Amino acid sequence: MVEYRVGGSLAADDPTYIEREADRTLYEALINGELCYVLTSRQMGKSSLRVRTSQRLEAEGMGRCAAIDLTRIGSQQITPEQWYLGLAFDLRRRFHLAEGGDLPTWWQGLGPLPPVQKLSHWIETVLLVTQPNQPLFIFLDEIDSVKGLSFGVGDFFGLVRFCYNQRAEHPPYRRLNWALFGVATPHDLVAEAHQTPFNIGRAISLAGFTPAEATPLAAGLVGLAERPEQVLAAVLHWTGGQPFLTQKLCGLIQIAHRDNTLVAGVEGARVEALVRSHLLHHWEVQDDPEHLRTIRDRLLADKLRSGRLLSLYQRILTVGTVPADGSPDQAELKLSGIAIAYNGHLQIANLIYAEVFNLAWVNQCLAQQRPYAVMLQAWVASKGQDDSRLLMGQALQDALQWAAHKSLSDLDYRYLSASQEWDVKMVRLELEAKNQANRMLAAAQRKANQTIWFSYLSLGACLAISLVALLISLLRP
């Protein structure tokens, strides 16, 4: 009985391992001596591909392979010295270099050299010398874990690049090949152009199973369904060939139809019913092993960024596709696994994601993030009557900026437009009040001026009368 595997990597001889385009391209690129990297989302089968490829290389006598899981070398407390020595130590063990020669002592003997140089020295004088005449393949898995270290490892990626640059002058380096696996963009890993090995390497893209590739999976449904191929087609309709979901759904069908055969004609309906009851319904609870929750967390983790990611996702969800533009936000959506590139466009990876992370879900997430959540709540509580809960001035400008390019709920728009109206009204009222005040001020001024003139006049009149009186008294004999 074929047992479907949900979560974790597959052994090289697992009957449910599906060969994909990437199996061939990676293998051929490696034997051609290219530096390869597979950077894609979680649970796409990266590690299974690594296991399979290294076993094939060794079985076909192409050379020796060593796989290093970088999570295992690093830790939060580790120092650069320990990290590089740990890497050398692990490489030595994976290549089964003869015992004897105490590596830590040898390492100390190099004195105060920077650790990356010690590693480089070890590769050149120990690894390449003790393993003559055959190609060596180094597979580095989980390379994104280096981001969790307390120091930068740009130097290390620089070393990988250096090994390729050395090939022209130093022939033994031609035997040394690297393949890097992880969930990251090249830029996330190395910022400096002169250190990055990614622009001289070959990107191997790892896509979901195509219907043709997935055919061997039908073997596990033989005997349980009258038409296993149709069942598999219905599965792929929902999973889009995403490896984890495809294996999980096939496994669910196996359990559900152990005793009653899935008859011809109802495959689509039956698979849909299983998807709804076992994957979509209360998905947070049923998501074990974890898959959907990881995608959710990846979208929501970065508070500063998730608003933008969600609105981009929302656009793809409503429109269907958006042109791929290579922006960091699009790259992040692809790394989360929720979107895939297809024919120069970004689209939702499969129907299950589209149903789980549907518009209602996006709206709810956006609602929780809106900067005016508290005010809105109070406004709703007052049934929209309490105008003092509306936004004004800078707060309104901030809210509008946040809302731009998002499609929000009706409530949001009602609230924002009520706020805008209120804001305009307030501005107008303020203006009117100001004008009124000015008018009053002007009137008062006029009045004051009149009074002053009147006083001048009366003063003048008084003076004139006094003058006349003076003249009269002077002229009187």
Next chain:
Amino acid sequence: MIAPVSLPPAMRADEALALLDQLLPGRTFSNLQETVFSQVWEGKTYAEIAESCGYDHSYIRDVGFRLWQALSESLNQKVSKSNIRAVLERHARSQSNPATTLANLSEANPPPAWELPNGPVPLQSKFYIERPPLESQAKAELLKPGSLIRLKAPRQMGKTSLLLRLVAQGQANHMRCVTLSLHRADRQIFADLDLFLRWFCANVSYQLGLEPDLERRWHRDIGSKVSCTAYFEDYVLPQAETPLLIALDEVNELFQYPRISAEFLPLLRSWYEDAREMEVWGRVRWILSHATEVYVPLQLHQSPFNVGLPLRLPSFTLAQVQDLAWCHQLPWAVGSGGAQRLESLLQVVSCRPGLVRLALYALAQGGLSLEQLIEEAPTQSGIYSDHLRELLAALYPHPELQVAFRHVIESAEPVTLEPIAAYRLESLGLVTLSKNLATPSCELYRQYFLAFLPPSLSSTYG
């Protein structure tokens, strides 16, 4: 004076069938019934029987169920898969002793050896009630190279009891077994990753009877995780070809120490993954038991909690409670009348195995009526007082947990809690979480803590 009768140490299946024929002269058994009977007699599970005779598991279970029903009626006492051996051996004894008859069997029984109902149920105990298909599923998984089983349930649900049985199963299959309870480890080993990993390696070595060779094999210079891996790959694992079972109990203890768990759990996961590629790691079978969800932030690919076979330990079913009551020689609990009588108890303690077991033990001791027990249950003088005091003490240093739990027990509706508080209350077994909503896990806790939880000064909830 009756002459002592010598009995063979254990009755064989064919002898048992012969005895049945003798006891029930009018009855005939079908071939399948006889097969099921004799294989159950030999200790096989329904799943194994189904496998061996090519029938469906549920069908065999039905056959078994009807067989026990028929035998219960004919023998006039409750017979089940777990007690058939005891019942028939008693009959064999009573037959060889003419003074006793079927009717006064129970008086003829030697008083059962009572076990104090605290802590895990001992291996040989007849008080362990199986919860199919849990045990058979776990035992089957255990035989697969490089497998990992996760047992998840709050306290008092029987995690450690099951763990003990799985380890015994491992030993029966010639595995080298290691059981580490993280609950019992000194707190200071959690202070530092290096210390913790050395503790882990040393303990595994001791339990396997190996001389811990840490001084020679541990290189601080290469980092503790690489050292630890090398220690296993170069020293522990190659010692023998036989499989190695490593059972870690109470892994949730680690969650309190994020600096350790954020490194150790991913390391476990990577060893598990290595079994796909490296024969030495394929020799290891892992069992991890934990009380809560993992609330330490772990990258998905680094978490051992989303691989392997996850098993949630369920509460008892009513029938399982009745089985346990039967083991405690409480005949009033049998049948539908018994179910009704048990109802009042289960309303208070729900079907949580630990609590049910304590109640049945107390009832079997005599001197306490069911009504009395239920009335006194949530008080300082009830049978649960120690257990409840322990829980109260566990809450005492954590005002925030007290506030959260008070909110749960005072509310008529399920309530939302802050996630960490929710997980910690769940791990103590105080609340049941469904989606994000918490309810008290049984009425007993609600009543007791309403009375004894110190009144809170302020509440951040509702």
